[in-house]
Amino acid sequence: MYVCLCQGVTDGQIRDAIYEGCCSYRDVRESLGVGTQCGKCACLAKQVVRETLTEAQSMQSALAYPAGFVAA
Numbered sequence: 294m295y296v297c298l299c300q301g302v303t304d305g306q307i308r309d310a311i312y313e314g315c316c317s318y319r320d321v322r323e324s325l326g327v328g329t330q331c332g333k334c335a336c337l338a339k340q341v342v343r344e345t346l347t348e349a350q351s352m353q354s355a356l357a358y359p360a361g362f363v364a365a
């Protein structure tokens with residue numbers, strides 16, 4: 294889904310940017326240009342960033358435990 298029409302940025306691109314090392318909306322904006330023109334997408338873009346960061350954090354903490362421990 295397109296998040297930013299001005300720059301043609303999708304939610305998938307935002308997620309990829311986070312998995313590749315961006316750790317805030319600011320990083321994503323600098324790397325993809327999202328929200329740098331009309332700014333209407335900023336709210337949604339921030340939401341996607343927040344959701345993805347939460348997701349990435351829970352994946353990281355799941356990896357910190359052996360698989361058998363998490364399965365219970």
Ligand code: FES
Pocket residue numbers: 296297298299300327328329330331332333334335
């Ligand atoms: S829709 Fe993202 S800057 Fe305009």
